[in-house]
Amino acid sequence: MIHGIRITSVVAVVVALTLGCGWKRTGTSPKEEIGGGGVSTVELTLHNVTQEQAKKFMEDLDDYGDIEKIELKTWANGTAVYVIDVDGCECDLPAMMGKIPEPGFTYQGRTTRISYTAFDNRPPSLTFVQPEDGFITKDKQIQVVVQVPDEDVAQVTINGKPTSRSGDKFSVTLPLSDGANDIVAVAKDKTGNESKAQIRVGLDATPPEVTATVTVLIEGDVEPGTRVIVNGEEVPVDGDGHYEAKVKVKKGQKEVEVIAIDSHGNRTETMRPIGE
Template sequence: MRFTVQSQRFHSQRFQTPRSRQVYATPGVLVTAGSIGLALLLLLTVFFGDWLRAPGLQAFASRALFSPNNDGSFDIFDLTYDLQNSANITVEVFSETARVRLLQSQNNQAPGKHFLTWDGRDQNGALLPDGAYRVQITAQSVFRSESRTLNAQIDTSPPSVKILNSDEQMRVNSAELLLEGVSEPGAVLWWNGAMHSIIASDGRFSIPLRLQEGPNLVTLRIIDEAGNASEVRREILLSTRGPEITLLRPTENEWTNQQVIEVQGRITPRGEVTINQQRVQTSEDGFFRHQVLLTAGANLLHIEAKDELGNITSLNRTVYFKTGASSIQLNIEDGAILTTSTLQLVGKVEPGSRVSVNGQQVAVGMLGDFQVALPLLEGQNVIEIQTIDQAGNSNRLVRNITYNPNLGRETNWNQIGANFSQAPWLVIPALLLTLIVLGFLYWRRNHVELALSVNQSTFTPGLPAENHLLEIYLDLSQTARVTLEVLDEHGRPRATLLRQRRKMGRRHIIPWNGLDDQARMLPPGLYTIRAEAGSPPLQVTCSVPVQIERKGVSGSAQPVSTRQTVGNDWRR
């Protein structure tokens, strides 16, 4: 440039006249001067255009809320800014009152996207309190600057959670439970490790639960928008079983002769007890006692226990109340005179009673019948029978029996001898008459009328504890030895109930449980119950059919009987 100016001056001086000399520019000079001016204009335009151009700053943040508590969730505030032109960048953080952090200062950066994070701390590295902050980004070019402001919110407080219908340890008796609570609106609700829902704007939430019997652990985790988390645990115990009842007294089917009975027992503590709908007081450990007034006969005691949740357990007990002595039936009257040395004592008492004869315990059948053979001493014998029924009532009966083996023998033989001495011709007729009388007496003594019947024609045996029995009725016209058997369809004996047992002339009830001689239950089929009484040649036989069925098959319950009074059975 300097050279060019000097050249122009040289050319001007060359063509100047001494005084009023005119200067004439040649075309070459004009072209040169124009070129130089245009170059200068372009340089100035480019230089000042760059200086006057704006940075073109744009900035945004991914989220305003963050929680710098090192829990791994939204711990930093991250921002992104975009420059269209190079500029010096300054990033500052302001609270409501002052600047708290300088993130960048006059950092020259090229056009493009740039990223920056803030850890929520001040210039000294201290964690700032929760609240609202401004992050200001300033881009400075040569002559122009631009600023952008982003809002940031520090929130390190975990969201509050309140369960409305559950304590820390809760007991319920229903498997369906709707757990309700309140927390921070917009927070995410996690239940037992899985995301459940986002809490509504009113802050309320509900979780339908399906509980299992016993303890159920429920874990709720609430995460707010800043990443802060709160966790709530609840143990909910589902109990649908009623309280346990241990009844100490009375026992099942207890008999008593006391009109007032005391009921004692124990339940689960803190429960309620009622006996026949009457409230009963319980101690801290669940023990209770209560007196009940009984009526004659069977009394049903209904014990009901209820726990705190409303679960109910009930128990029934039957108690029998009876007063008064039970009757005793014997086959011999007081003052009887016997010529035999053994007394076959047969009697009947109330079923379930205990019987002793002369201080010795005697077995009693299920129907209350008993029999015992008693040796007699010559002369006076005292027979004492004592009985105690199931309720504890006792009775005593005494029989005075005389044993005289020589009664009537001496007098009869002396009279017969005198008659024969006065009329010897009567000997032969007397002998014949004696034989006829003896034969008649023998027939009379051994002729037995026998009747056999059962209470049902179809019998379904059960287990021994079920007490399923078939009653066989045996009627004898006089005392005889009896054999009672059960025969199958082929006539083979399967069960022997009596074998040559001496039975008195009356009705006898023999129970049978459906078992054979080896205590095995007989299979279903048609069987024959056969009874034999007496001895040959005057032996009588009766039989009655019985159909044995399995459980669940109903049959006729009409009594079936047969009677036979003629007794010569030569096949036996």
């Protein structure tokens, strides 16, 4: 708390600060504190100014170091409303706003004054620590760890499950289904801002199937001029009627088919045991 100033979950509160020229910053009363989150938007109201003065004030603020962007949202009846993007902690905001140069304007005999409302509408930072996106494992469960460095983080869930916290790390062990698994992490801060991050991991718990073939030599003798077919493939027969063939057989196969066809078309089919 600085000079009675606190940032609420909805507004930044400014107690009246009277400067040398009688210019004031005023605000409303707080309801509950945000925590340690970052302020990203300030709605600043300049009371008792002409439209030209409002534009000049915006030009002056545009060069102010702590302000990333400023926009004149509205001006009506001597009141200008600006939307300002800042980058900082709410604990620094009162001092930041206190350094804004005084405009030194008057409007219809009244001294210009400022009030502002700050909004924590920046979602928390959320990153996966482990596993990496695309990771494939044979284990049917996996430990998932995410990192949320924001001080005002209120809740972190992974695939809808609550997590265990250690510093700025949040972890949970999840079951996996065979194939692709989507993992979704959600982080919320005390203001209600929410971040989501997603990765996909794979489970491959099926052992590889091993197939093997062996090569055996099948040989024999037939009458010269006879055609021989072994395991569906015709093999050469020499002038003495001898044939031989190297045949690939699967594991557990115990015999191969041998077909002999003579020159007259007579056909003999034999199942030849392997190894004999």
